[in-house]
Amino acid sequence: MKVCVFGANGYVGSSVYKVLKDISGIEVSGTFLEEPSMFDDLVKLDVNEPESFSEYFKEEQPDVVVWSVMAGPNEHELTDQGLIHLITHLTPETKLIYLSSDFVYSAGNGPYKEEDPLSTLPEDHTFSNYTNAKVKAERLIDKELTNYAILRAGPIYGENEIGKLDERTDKLAYHLRADKPIAFRDDLIRSFVHVADLAAVIVEFVQNDLIGVYNTGPEKTQSFYEFMREEAEKLGYDADLVEKGSEEERVDEEIPKNTSLNTEKIKEKLKLNFR
Numbered sequence: 001m002k003v004c005v006f007g008a009n010g011y012v013g014s015s016v017y018k019v020l021k022d023i024s025g026i027e028v029s030g031t032f033l034e035e036p037s038m039f040d041d042l043v044k045l046d047v048n049e050p051e052s053f054s055e056y057f058k059e060e061q062p063d064v065v066v067w068s069v070m071a072g073p074n075e076h077e078l079t080d081q082g083l084i085h086l087i088t089h090l091t092p093e094t095k096l097i098y099l100s101s102d103f104v105y106s107a108g109n110g111p112y113k114e115e116d117p118l119s120t121l122p123e124d125h126t127f128s129n130y131t132n133a134k135v136k137a138e139r140l141i142d143k144e145l146t147n148y149a150i151l152r153a154g155p156i157y158g159e160n161e162i163g164k165l166d167e168r169t170d171k172l173a174y175h176l177r178a179d180k181p182i183a184f185r186d187d188l189i190r191s192f193v194h195v196a197d198l199a200a201v202i203v204e205f206v207q208n209d210l211i212g213v214y215n216t217g218p219e220k221t222q223s224f225y226e227f228m229r230e231e232a233e234k235l236g237y238d239a240d241l242v243e244k245g246s247e248e249e250r251v252d253e254e255i256p257k258n259t260s261l262n263t264e265k266i267k268e269k270l271k272l273n274f275r
């Protein structure tokens with residue numbers, strides 16, 4: 001089986017790439033964009049660039065594609081260009097595993113089930129670019145493809161397969177090491193998922209025939225404040241240095257309050273435990 005991981009240089013993608021490389025019977029290739037590359041065999045590719053995308057895809061002819069790219073403020077380009085290039089090349093035999101986000105539920109009244117309606121944000125909202133691009137991508141995939149799995153995740157944390165920490169935990173450790181307090185909000189509720197657990201789910205979806213939309217992560221939902229206090233304790237620091245952050249915000253910067261996920265469906269389908 002041949003698998004292509006787009007975004008194999010990233011936090012999630014590099015974990016998936018590394019795990020897949022060690023599985024016999026799987027031939028894996030992956031892409032990166034910005035130097036340095038985390039593996040010496042990744043191919044440099046801008047997925048938004050049609051000719052090089054086409055050349056790469058035709059050369060690889062994968063059975064499964066893992067789409068683990070992210071571009072923050074330029075996320076819409078990844079949907080309007082990169083994802084569309086991908087969709088035009090996919091045959092019904094090729095399975096797409098698309099990584100999506102809890103931010104598709106930006107109305108913020110979780111915990112959300114897979115079938116709950118997605119919502120977009122006004123164009124002038126700070127988070128509209130990422131949120132609306134993800135919503136658009138999910139709708140496009142659903143309209144154009146049949147052989148796909150959309151895996152939605154909340155904030156992803158922990159040390160990945162190549163020793164990289166998520167930015168939030170990295171910042172936490174940096175502050176606590178210096179005995180400096182750090183604040184996180186108690187009104188923002190999420191389903192935090194460990195990067196190794198998510199990578200294991202993706203690898204499972206590479207190997208199984210399951211399709212459809214799945215919310216991923218543990219049953220437990222927490223605020224950033226609660227979660228980061230726990231993380232501080234686990235890392236051996238003084239958790240009292242983690243304080244409650246201000247909940248004041250401007251209307252166009254309002255963060256979706258509760259985007260936690262109901263993850264019963266994936267737990268029923270897979271025999272994997274989320275920590």
Ligand SMILES: NC(=O)c1ccc[n+]([C@@H]2O[C@H](COP(=O)([O-])OP(=O)(O)OC[C@H]3O[C@@H](n4cnc5c(N)ncnc54)[C@H](OP(=O)(O)O)[C@@H]3O)[C@@H](O)[C@H]2O)c1
Binds near residue numbers: 099
């Ligand atoms: N991190 C989270 O908390 C979180 C939460 C929910 C969902 N997700 C989703 O999970 C997926 C992976 O996220 P992540 O945290 O691993 O992100 P990440 O570390 O930023 O990795 C994303 C990768 O995308 C690549 N990329 C960006 N633009 C590209 C382009 N035009 N062409 C080719 N590659 C491009 C980058 O390559 P280079 O590094 O080589 O530049 C980067 O490695 C994304 O779909 C994201 O929306 C993440």
